[in-house]
Amino acid sequence: MKLEFMRSIASLALDGLKSAGAEKAECRIELESKDESNALGHREYLTRCYDNYTVTLKCAIGKRWACVRTNRIDGASMLSAANRCADMARLADENEAMAAIKAPPELTRSNDAPAQPAPERDSNKLYARFVEFLNAEQREFPEVYLDTSAQYSQTDIYYANTEGESGSITRYDLGFGVDCAARTADKVSGCGHVFKTGLDDIDTPFMDMPGVREDLGAMMDRLDAHTLDPDITIESVIFKPVWNFIYMEDVLRILREERGVKPGDRVFNKDLSMYCEHSAEPFTDGENPGTKRSYTVRDGLLAPDTEGDEGDPAYPYSRLVFAGGSGSYGDFIKGIRTGVLVDYVAGAGIDRYGNFSGVIKNGRLIENGEVKYPLCSVMISGNIADMFSRGIQSVSGETSGEEGLNFPWIALGGATVR
Amino acid sequence: MLDTQMIKFKQQLGADSELRAHERLYCRSIILNGEQKQNLYSELGGVFARVYRNGVYGSASCTDMGETQISKTLLRAERAAKEADERNRFGRGPLPRAASGRVTLAQQPRALDPRAHIELSRLVNSELRKKYPRLKSVMTGIRSESIEKDLVVSNGYDAHTLVVRAYCDVALGIEDKNGKLVTLDDYYGKSMYIEDTFASLDWLYERVDVLYHDLLDYAEGVAPLAGVKDLILAPSLSGMLAHEAVGHTCEADHVLAGGVAGVNIGKQVASPIVTLTDYANTVLGNDTPLKILVDDEGTLAGDCVMIENGILKNLLHNRSTAQELGGRATGCVRAADYYDEPMIRMSNTAITPGTSTLEELISSIDDGYYLVRNENGQADTNGEFMIASSLGYEIKNGKLARPIRGTTVSGLAFDLLKTVSMISNELDWRFGGICGKKQLIENACGGPSIKVRGAIAGE
Numbered sequence: 079m080k081l082e083f084m085r086s087i088a089s090l091a092l093d094g095l096k097s098a099g100a101e102k103a104e105c106r107i108e109l110e111s112k113d114e115s116n117a118l119g120h121r122e123y124l125t126r127c128y129d130n131y132t133v134t135l136k137c138a139i140g141k142r143w144a145c146v147r148t149n150r151i152d153g154a155s156m157l158s159a160a161n162r163c164a165d166m167a168r169l170a171d172e173n174e175a176m177a178a179i180k181a182p183p184e185l186t187r188s189n190d191a192p193a194q195p196a197p198e199r200d201s202n203k204l205y206a207r208f209v210e211f212l213n214a215e216q217r218e219f220p221e222v223y224l225d226t227s228a229q230y231s232q233t234d235i236y237y238a239n240t241e242g243e244s245g246s247i248t249r250y251d252l253g254f255g256v257d258c259a260a261r262t263a264d265k266v267s268g269c270g271h272v273f274k275t276g277l278d279d280i281d282t283p284f285m286d287m288p289g290v291r292e293d294l295g296a297m298m299d300r301l302d303a304h305t306l307d308p309d310i311t312i313e314s315v316i317f318k319p320v321w322n323f324i325y326m327e328d329v330l331r332i333l334r335e336e337r338g339v340k341p342g343d344r345v346f347n348k349d350l351s352m353y354c355e356h357s358a359e360p361f362t363d364g365e366n367p368g369t370k371r372s373y374t375v376r377d378g379l380l381a382p383d384t385e386g387d388e389g390d391p392a393y394p395y396s397r398l399v400f401a402g403g404s405g406s407y408g409d410f411i412k413g414i415r416t417g418v419l420v421d422y423v424a425g426a427g428i429d430r431y432g433n434f435s436g437v438i439k440n441g442r443l444i445e446n447g448e449v450k451y452p453l454c455s456v457m458i459s460g461n462i463a464d465m466f467s468r469g470i471q472s473v474s475g476e477t478s479g480e481e482g483l484n485f486p487w488i489a490l491g492g493a494t495v496r
Numbered sequence: 497m498l499d500t501q502m503i504k505f506k507q508q509l510g511a512d513s514e515l516r517a518h519e520r521l522y523c524r525s526i527i528l529n530g531e532q533k534q535n536l537y538s539e540l541g542g543v544f545a546r547v548y549r550n551g552v553y554g555s556a557s558c559t560d561m562g563e564t565q566i567s568k569t570l571l572r573a574e575r576a577a578k579e580a581d582e583r584n585r586f587g588r589g590p591l592p593r594a595a596s597g598r599v600t601l602a603q604q605p606r607a608l609d610p611r612a613h614i615e616l617s618r619l620v621n622s623e624l625r626k627k628y629p630r631l632k633s634v635m636t637g638i639r640s641e642s643i644e645k646d647l648v649v650s651n652g653y654d655a656h657t658l659v660v661r662a663y664c665d666v667a668l669g670i671e672d673k674n675g676k677l678v679t680l681d682d683y684y685g686k687s688m689y690i691e692d693t694f695a696s697l698d699w700l701y702e703r704v705d706v707l708y709h710d711l712l713d714y715a716e717g718v719a720p721l722a723g724v725k726d727l728i729l730a731p732s733l734s735g736m737l738a739h740e741a742v743g744h745t746c747e748a749d750h751v752l753a754g755g756v757a758g759v760n761i762g763k764q765v766a767s768p769i770v771t772l773t774d775y776a777n778t779v780l781g782n783d784t785p786l787k788i789l790v791d792d793e794g795t796l797a798g799d800c801v802m803i804e805n806g807i808l809k810n811l812l813h814n815r816s817t818a819q820e821l822g823g824r825a826t827g828c829v830r831a832a833d834y835y836d837e838p839m840i841r842m843s844n845t846a847i848t849p850g851t852s853t854l855e856e857l858i859s860s861i862d863d864g865y866y867l868v869r870n871e872n873g874q875a876d877t878n879g880e881f882m883i884a885s886s887l888g889y890e891i892k893n894g895k896l897a898r899p900i901r902g903t904t905v906s907g908l909a910f911d912l913l914k915t916v917s918m919i920s921n922e923l924d925w926r927f928g929g930i931c932g933k934k935q936l937i938e939n940a941c942g943g944p945s946i947k948v949r950g951a952i953a954g955e
Contacts, residue, residue: 269876
């Protein structure tokens with residue numbers, strides 16, 4: 079029923095866009111349904127539930143796109159949105175500068191991951207688990223305060239374009255996330271983050287999930303963080319894996335746009351690969367739509383650019399894989415002589431050329447293959463493109479991540495840490 | 497524009513209940529060197545209901561604004577609150593009675609016209625490329641938004657409000673002495689619709705001219721020397737310090753989550769010359785950039801003095817945290833989108849201006865830096881912060897010297913505030929920024945220039 083409704087809305091929108099003069103158009107409809115509970119300190123304070131539609135229309139006239147988002151899903155509103163979208167694209171195309179643009183824009187389509195099995199949706203059970211976690215947390219870590227939530231979400235997506243492609247998919251997310259800080263009468267530690275998503279079930283107590291108790295315990299250790307001994311020279315920087323993904327986007331942009339690296343040129347000093355594994359485009363109705371792999375970097379060499387034309391909507395990557403490392407996290411750490419594990423860098427961001435500086439948050443010293451004490455007030459600076467293109471020292475086979483972005487730990491040289 | 501009037505549902509509200517219709521219209525056009533790069537219009541709205549029971553909230557939202565669906569959403573929120581109460585049994589009782597009344601729309605909502613955004617962004621781009629031929633890159637973006645809320649509550653003020661703002665984002669690029677493209681950006685806007693904000697462009701071009709000349713200095717900039725220095729933080733940086741490093745730590749939800757301010761109430765956390773306030777509607781007799789009349793819990797908005805003469809006095813509270821921690825809700829609770837719960841948010845945050853002139857601040861420093869332009873800033877609940885500055889100047893023997901570029905100031909906010917030794921008599925706001933605490937929401941911060949002693953990054 080839901081799918082039928084989404085299909086009819088998309089059909090109406092695409093017909094409206096074509097009637098308004100759109101040469102190419104696409105429509106993506108999302109229905110997000112969520113049950114969520116939030117807690118502060120050690121107690122639950124708010125639950126919320128919702129079912130929200132969002133419709134994204136995108137159309138091209140001549141060489142330019144326009145994009146309209148709306149959640150007014152009645153027929154008249156959809157036609158009005160379609161007309162507005164076409165008017166905006168037409169106006170954007172009526173511009174002298176467009177003469178310099180050679181190719182018409184491409185459809186964005188979608189690179190959503192294939193459907194996963196649906197977890198059990200039982201909000202009462204989920205909330206009971208969550209309260210049980212909060213009580214356990216207060217008992218075991220009374221000095222660690224939380225800002226946390228647990229959620230079940232289901233997103234039904236329908237996509238269709240004027241080239242006759244269409245498809246639907248449902249994504250599920252069952253998980254919980256914790257921001258936490260330890261506090262005593264006279265000390266507060268920096269804040270930390272624990273995030274567990276993609277849970278298969280809600281039968282396992284959250285506190286017993288891998289890493290949760292350890293991460294909460296680590297907050298207590300941070301109350302006694304040290305500054306870095308000036309006699310120690312840091313040879314390796316190891317970012318939390320999700321940052322390797324975030325930084326990689328900057329690295330590739332800098333290499334392509336500022337350093338003129340072309341497809342086939344070497345990007346990394348090791349034979350590593352990075353690829354996106356997504357469903358057949360746009361994704362198809364029915365079961366097991368099949369996957370395809372798009373390489374960004376293959377065996378250390380830059381692959382041809384597969385990015386689409388600029389403009390909204392830009393659908394997120396999913397199932398992004400960084401391959402080529404080996405060994406467990408433990409083995410990886412054993413190979414580090416002096417290093418810093420970096421939760422994140424609070425800093426100025428990365429400039430156009432890759433330079434960055436900032437403060438290492440929730441850092442930990444590694445010496446002779448062992449993770450030692452937590453660090454505070456440590457600055458880092460360097461060039462992120464140099465670090466990734468020339469400075470990869472080792473890569474773990476084990477990965478960590480969230481929302482389909484599973485990256486390994488990477489030991490990087492070339493940063494100044496003091 | 498909202499079609500359904502929420503007042504119709506007032507009789508359906510139980511105790512400590514809120515019902516909010518909420519619509520955000522947003523339009524943006526970006527031109528880079530004459531070429532259209534973004535062309536976006538968005539209209540997203542719906543209804544949010546929240547019910548409080550004995551220390552815990554239940555809430556629900558929906559896209560459909562039909563009357564049946566609105567009533568169903570309210571029932572879902574009531575059921576969620578009842579179940580949460582039964583799960584937890586905090587037994588806090590109802591929220592204290594709040595002042596009640598009704599605030600109506602001060603101006604009628606209007607549609608946003610994408611054509612005006614496209615044409616204006618194109619015009620400004622073209623004018624700037626003509627006026628400054630040395631520029632290698634010009635990006636101009638025109639964005640505007642209107643946020644209409646119609647709130648009915650069972651305890652407090654009902655309010656139909658509209659927040660409107662329109663902005664021009666500008667990024668200019670030139671080649672530096674090494675032939676590298678360097679860019680500086682800024683944004684300029686007002687709390688008005690696009691037609692009114694940009695009825696005249698003279699004020700915009702005047703401000704972009706300052707950006708251009710700053711860019712020329714930036715291109716010649718040198719790296720600063722790292723270390724602990726005497727620094728002057730211009731209003732954009734002092735405002736960011738006030739918002740990121742102090743204001744967020746003083747939000748009661750962050751305090752419940754372990755924030756540092758909780759153990760410092762009543763203590764000296766800053767120099768005695770520092771008073772820091774989140775303003776609601778007026779500041780020193782003038783309108784604030786972001787006027788909030790009633791917040792999304794139905795509390796009339798008022799100022800919250802967080803630090804007074806160096807002493808940490810107050811936290812920013814919602815009604816629930818005020819009840820729990822013992823404080824006063826000052827109407828600082830807002831939701832970004834229709835499906836969001838109202839959260840404690842700052843509106844217009846600034847250090848109160850002092851009595852010195854900027855020239856007096858500069859002449860008091862033998863060897864230090866004047867940091868003029870900010871980039872991003874971050875802080876944690878511990879008040880450990882970092883603020884990036886794109887452009888500054890050396891100060892040598894009381895005079896400005898070479899420009900510097902690309903540095904950061906970092907430290908613990910309360911430690912840095914204790915070093916404030918002079919405050920300028922100006923008050924300059926940055927408005928158009930977005931605060932990213934879970935929900936992206938509009939805010940303003942600013943203030944005077946302040947003289948501090950702090951650590952900066954450099955060579």
